[in-house]
Structure formats: structure tokens, C-alpha cells
Amino acid sequence: MPGPFELLVRNLELRACLSEADRAAIHELKLSERSLEPLTYLVREADRVGQCAILISGFAYRQKITDAGEKQILSILVPGDAVDFQALFTDVTDHSVQMLTRGDVGYVAIDEFESLFMERPNIARAILLAVLAEASVFREWIVNVACRRGKERIAHLLCEIGVRLDAIGLSHNGSYDLPMTQGDLADAVGLSPVHVNRSLKTLEAESFIRRGRGAIHCDNWKGMRELCGFNARYLHLDRLVRETE
Amino acid sequence: MPGPFELLVRNLELRACLSEADRAAIHELKLSERSLEPLTYLVREADRVGQCAILISGFAYRQKITDAGEKQILSILVPGDAVDFQALFTDVTDHSVQMLTRGDVGYVAIDEFESLFMERPNIARAILLAVLAEASVFREWIVNVACRRGKERIAHLLCEIGVRLDAIGLSHNGSYDLPMTQGDLADAVGLSPVHVNRSLKTLEAESFIRRGRGAIHCDNWKGMRELCGFNARYLHLDRLVRETE
DNA sequence: CGTAGTGTTGAGTCAAGTCAATGGTTGTGG
DNA sequence: CCACAACCATTGACTTGACTCAACACTACG
Numbered sequence: 009m010p011g012p013f014e015l016l017v018r019n020l021e022l023r024a025c026l027s028e029a030d031r032a033a034i035h036e037l038k039l040s041e042r043s044l045e046p047l048t049y050l051v052r053e054a055d056r057v058g059q060c061a062i063l064i065s066g067f068a069y070r071q072k073i074t075d076a077g078e079k080q081i082l083s084i085l086v087p088g089d090a091v092d093f094q095a096l097f098t099d100v101t102d103h104s105v106q107m108l109t110r111g112d113v114g115y116v117a118i119d120e121f122e123s124l125f126m127e128r129p130n131i132a133r134a135i136l137l138a139v140l141a142e143a144s145v146f147r148e149w150i151v152n153v154a155c156r157r158g159k160e161r162i163a164h165l166l167c168e169i170g171v172r173l174d175a176i177g178l179s180h181n182g183s184y185d186l187p188m189t190q191g192d193l194a195d196a197v198g199l200s201p202v203h204v205n206r207s208l209k210t211l212e213a214e215s216f217i218r219r220g221r222g223a224i225h226c227d228n229w230k231g232m233r234e235l236c237g238f239n240a241r242y243l244h245l246d247r248l249v250r251e252t253e
Numbered sequence: 254m255p256g257p258f259e260l261l262v263r264n265l266e267l268r269a270c271l272s273e274a275d276r277a278a279i280h281e282l283k284l285s286e287r288s289l290e291p292l293t294y295l296v297r298e299a300d301r302v303g304q305c306a307i308l309i310s311g312f313a314y315r316q317k318i319t320d321a322g323e324k325q326i327l328s329i330l331v332p333g334d335a336v337d338f339q340a341l342f343t344d345v346t347d348h349s350v351q352m353l354t355r356g357d358v359g360y361v362a363i364d365e366f367e368s369l370f371m372e373r374p375n376i377a378r379a380i381l382l383a384v385l386a387e388a389s390v391f392r393e394w395i396v397n398v399a400c401r402r403g404k405e406r407i408a409h410l411l412c413e414i415g416v417r418l419d420a421i422g423l424s425h426n427g428s429y430d431l432p433m434t435q436g437d438l439a440d441a442v443g444l445s446p447v448h449v450n451r452s453l454k455t456l457e458a459e460s461f462i463r464r465g466r467g468a469i470h471c472d473n474w475k476g477m478r479e480l481c482g483f484n485a486r487y488l489h490l491d492r493l494v495r496e497t498e
Numbered sequence: 499c500g501t502a503g504t505g506t507t508g509a510g511t512c513a514a515g516t517c518a519a520t521g522g523t524t525g526t527g528g
Numbered sequence: 529c530c531a532c533a534a535c536c537a538t539t540g541a542c543t544t545g546a547c548t549c550a551a552c553a554c555t556a557c558g
Binding site: 189191 | 535536537538539
């Protein structure tokens with residue numbers, strides 16, 4: 009089980025290069041760890057934040073509630089993800105982050121993170137790239153919700169989660185644990201829970217997936233990807249970075 | 254008419270503080286200016302980019318095409334916006350940027366911009382904040398497309414553009430030039446052109462807006478904002494920045 | 499003055515939503 | 529160990545927002 013700093017470093021190095029000194033500086037951060045229950049807020053909309061959280065284990069999601077009371081999930085956070093780079097240098101958040109499952113979170117004081125950003129260009133670059141990659145995921149979600157039909161929309165989400173979990177070693181033979189209810193999925197893809205249920209059943213009937221108590225099995229990722237036009241490029245999980253060291 | 258560097262500096266200083274030296278460094282960038290026709294690509298998906306473009310006049314949009322051939326507009330760019338911070342340190346883009354109107358664009362070599370980022374923490378911070386603000390806009394677009402009905406969706410887009418144009422002095426008495434066809438609007442909000450037409454007519458019939466050859470007039474922004482639950486916070490246009498200089 | 503792009507309108511269809519009832523599972527407390 | 533509650537998944541019946549197709553009007557421009 010990798011420690012919080014290993015996770016963070018690994019996450020940042022997905023897209024950028026750090027020097028030995030950079031890694032050491034990260035390891036010198038003061039971190040307080042906490043175990044959180046499902047539905048706990050990591051960040052609450054319109055809050056001021058003094059801490060920067062890193063997800064160590066478990067899942068979380070970004071989320072926004074409209075005036076009409078509708079909840080929209082904006083992205084899924086997996087272990088290693090920094091919860092809130094937006095807290096750097098800004099005061100007020102525009103959305104919330106909530107635990108999806110029970111899990112552990114590490115907190116670092118914002119100021120320390122900010123110092124790292126201002127004093128270590130490599131780390132600044134790594135953070136920028138992480139934020140850019142996140143923005144790219146948001147763009148793809150716009151496309152997903154705006155352009156695709158129910159079934160394809162869900163398939164796309166399942167593909168994304170599959171690839172991301174694979175990248176951190178949390179999937180096995182194309183199967184992974186997905187602790188989201190159908191209601192959660194509905195909030196993520198902008199469909200009603202009833203329609204999510206029907207679409208999932210269709211995906212299963214067409215033998216794209218199998219389901220079993222909170223797990224997704226897929227023996228045909230190729231078919232899934234073709235079904236929904238999934239192209240992992242937008243995740244920027246390969247280190248296509250020009251070195252400037 | 255402000256020059257390209259003034260526009261860029263002003264844009265960056267919307268959210269972060271720059272020192273005199275930072276501003277000077279930006280003004281020393283070598284910039285080549287070009288005038289572009291509508292539909293010209295500023296960035297093309299899967300391209301490698303050597304230039305970083307800044308929109309000087311006119312409008313542009315980010316855009317993605319699905320396998321099924323559907324076009325989705327992801328955001329609108331207005332004068333002063335940097336077209337492609339994503340080009341910094343990364344090689345391949347995941348979406349395209351196209352001119353909406355005729356307009357002028359300034360090009361800076363990526364390497365120069367990257368040096369600025371690596372050597373000037375204040376500028377790095379300003380760029381990070383610009384990227385974070387853009388990500389925030391993407392999130393709101395997810396909500397817009399996923400949660401709101403046709404009429405509200407369009408109203409929300411009109412509110413956003415109104416506020417952003419206002420911030421750069423391109424609106425007058427709540428009216429502004431909007432050089433988007435109904436087809437463009439459809440691609441931006443994920444509706445069919447026909448439905449956009451009907452929704453716009455409804456908005457006009459309910460006297461939220463008036464329309465006249467490529468312009469939007471609104472005498473009742475308050476009503477518009479309430480109609481669609483628009484809250485400008487997500488645009489992060491006020492400089493809510495903790496000073497660290 | 500014709501052509502092409504855009505805007506407008508109507509009619510019919512369909513994907514997805516809503517409402518409502520039924521089953522299953524898990525967990526808890528008596 | 530059972531009864532109950534709470535939550536989630538499933539299914540059917542019906543409604544509706546939005547799409548498609550198709551025709552027609554307007555405007556700008558060469």
C-alpha cells in the first residue's frame with residue numbers, strides 16, 4: 009500500500025518530470041491523515057478552504073447542485089487524485105467534493121502547497137499539467153452529456169473509469185469495483201435512475217458487461233469503446249511531455 | 254484599441270497579481286500577428302502545436318467532433334483569451350479551436366511562454382488561475398447541458414456571454430453583438446437548431462430578450478438570471494486572490 | 499436576380515422522463 | 529433468529545421535451 013506522498017508524486021509524474029529535490033520537498037510536507045465516511049464533504053461550495061486534500065484510498069466525486077435542486081456529478085476522483093488544486097491562490101470554490109465510499113484523505117496546509125508552487129517550477133508545471141488534464145476530462149464530459157444517447161453515455165463513463173482504475177492498478181482482467189449506485193450513475197451522466205437501469209440492462213443483454221454486487225465486468229472493452237466512441241487520449245495518462253529540465 | 258500584450262496582461266491580472274517586471278517580461282515576447290477568416294482553425298485536434306495563440310479581436314470557440322459526426326462547442330473565446338495554455342509542456346491537443354468571426358490573433362512561440370512559466374512564479378500562478386477558471390466554466394457547462402431544459406440552457410449561455418463581454422467592455426446597456434447562428438448555439442447547448450429557434454422565440458415572447466441581426470438585447474438580466482439559475486461566481490472574474498508577493 | 503445560408507413553422511416520432519408498484523439486500527435491534 | 533426499516537434495483541404504463549423531416553421565408557451577396 010503506497011503512502012500518501014508516493015501516491016501524489018506518482019500522480020504528478022504521470023504527466024511531468026520531477027527532480028529528486030522536488031520529490032523530497034513533497035515528502036517534507038506536513039500531512040494529517042483522516043478516515044472519512046461516505047457522503048462526507050471534502051470541499052463545500054462557496055466555502056473558504058485552508059487545506060488541500062489528497063485522496064489516498066476510496067472514491068470521491070465533484071458535484072454541483074442547481075437551483076432546481078438537481079445534483080450533477082462532474083467527475084470521479086480515484087486514489088492519488090488531488091482533490092482541490094483550485095484552492096491554490098483562490099478563496100472561494102464553485103462546487104463541492106464528496107466522498108463516494110469510505111476512504112482515507114491526507115490534508116496539507118494550502119500555504120505549504122503554494123510555496124511549493126512558487127518556489128519549484130517543476131512542481132508548478134506538474135500541477136498545471138494535472139489541472140489541464142482535469143479540464144480535458146470536463147470537456148469530454150460535456151460532449152458525453154450533450155452528444156451521446158443514454159446507453160453510449162453510460163458506456164463511455166464505464167470506459168473512462170475502467171481506464172483510470174487500470175492506470176492505478178485497481179482493475180483486474182477488465183473488471184473493477186464500482187461503488188456507485190444507479191442513482192449516482194444517473195447524476196453523473198444526466199439521465200434518470202430509471203433510464204440508467206434500463207441502459208445497464210441493455211448493455212448486459214448485449215453482453216458488453218456483466219454486473220455483480222458493485223462490480224463491473226467487461227470482456228469486450230474493444231466493443232465498448234467502439235460503441236461509444238471512447239478514445240483515451242483525453243485522459244492524458246501517457247507522459248507526452250516535452251522535457252525542459 | 255488595446256494592443257495584444259495589454260489584452261493578455263489584463264486577462265491574467267483578472268485573477269492574479271503581476272509585478273512590473275512580470276509585465277515587462279510579457280511585453281518582451283516576440284509576437285506575430287495575423288488576421289483570420291471565420292472557420293479558420295487556431296488549433297486542430299491531435300495536432301502538435303508550436304505556437305501559443307492569443308485572441309486579439311473577434312470571437313472563437315473550442316470544439317470537438319464525435320465519431321458520430323456531431324459537433325459540440327465547448328466554450329466561447331473572447332478577445333484577450335489565451336487560446337491554448339494546454340499547448341504548454343504537452344504535445345497533443347484533444348480538441349480544436351476555430352474562429353467564429355473574422356478576427357486578429359497573436360502568436361507567441363511556445364518555448365518563450367514556457368520559459369516565462371518556469372522563471373516567473375507570478376506568471377505561472379496567473380496562468381494556473383486562468384486555467385482553473387476555464388475548468389470552472391467547463392464544469393458549469395456540464396451542469397447546463399445535463400440539468401437544464403432547452404429554454405433555460407440557452408438563457409444561461411446568453412447570461413454567461415453577456416457577463417464576459419461586459420467584463421471586457423464589449424456590451425452596451427445590456428446588449429451585445431452575438432455573431433453566432435442558431436446552429437452554432439445549438440452546437441453549444443446540445444440542442445437541435447429547430448429547438449434553439451423555438452426556445453429563442455419563447456424567450457423573446459416572454460420579453461426576456463429582443464433580437465436584431467446578430468445582436469442580443471436584454472432589459473431584464475435579473476429575470477434572465479433567475480430563470481436559469483445563473484450565478485456568475487463560476488466565471489471567477491473578480492480578483493479574489495490571496496496575495497503572496 | 500439567382501443562390502446559399504439562415505431563420506421560421508408545422509407535423510409526426512422517439513428517447514427519455516415521471517409516477518408508481520414490487521422485489522431484493524443489508525443492517526439493526528429486540 | 530426474526531421483524532422491520534431503509535435503500536436500492538427492477539419493471540410497467542404513461543407523458544413529454546426534444547428531434548427529425550420537410551417546406552417555406554428572409555436576407556445578403558456576387
